[in-house]
Amino acid sequence: MEDTIQDNVCEESVFGSIFKATSKTVFNYIYYKFGNEEKAHDAVQEAFVKLWENCGKVSPQKAKSFVYTVANNTYLNVIKAEKVRLKYADKRLKTTNESPEYIMEENEFKEKLDRALGDLPENQRTTFLLNRIDGKKYAEIAEMEGVSVKAIEKRMHLALKTLREKIDGI
DSSP states (O other): HHHHHHTTSSHHHHHHHHHHHHHHHHHHHHHHHHOOOHHHHHHHHHHHHHHHHHHSOOOOOHHHHHHHHHHHHHHHHHHHHHHHHHHHHHHHHHHHOOOOHHHHHHHHHHHHHHHHHHSSSSHHHHHHHHHHHHHHOOOHHHHHHHHHHHHHHHHHHHOOOOOOSSSTOO
């Protein structure tokens, strides 16, 4: 009877003992690779969640190896995603040869825009930002706000009209 319990990672006591025995070392291993405590915690948590989801397929003898592999793969996926983000951000930075004058004008424009958005009535500001920043369709915004699509169209029209009046160059 004792052997059947030991052969099943799905038993809470077996899973718990595997967790207690390996979680700290797996965390340290991933932490040293990441250099980031929060990301290491996430990777270890992901590894143990996957172990629990696959508990019937993984024997207790292979559980430690399984957890290390999943944690390492999670680490590699995060690093890969960060490299893509950095590459994209790097391209954006390289394509803009911004002069100090341009940067100053851009900052002034951002300040004007922030002030103009702050002066809009709340319903117009919300509609404008949901549409232009979050990319929501008028129908989605109407459903969220509990109004008709026509009301959203009117809010957007008024918001754009006000912004054009307050900011030169829009």
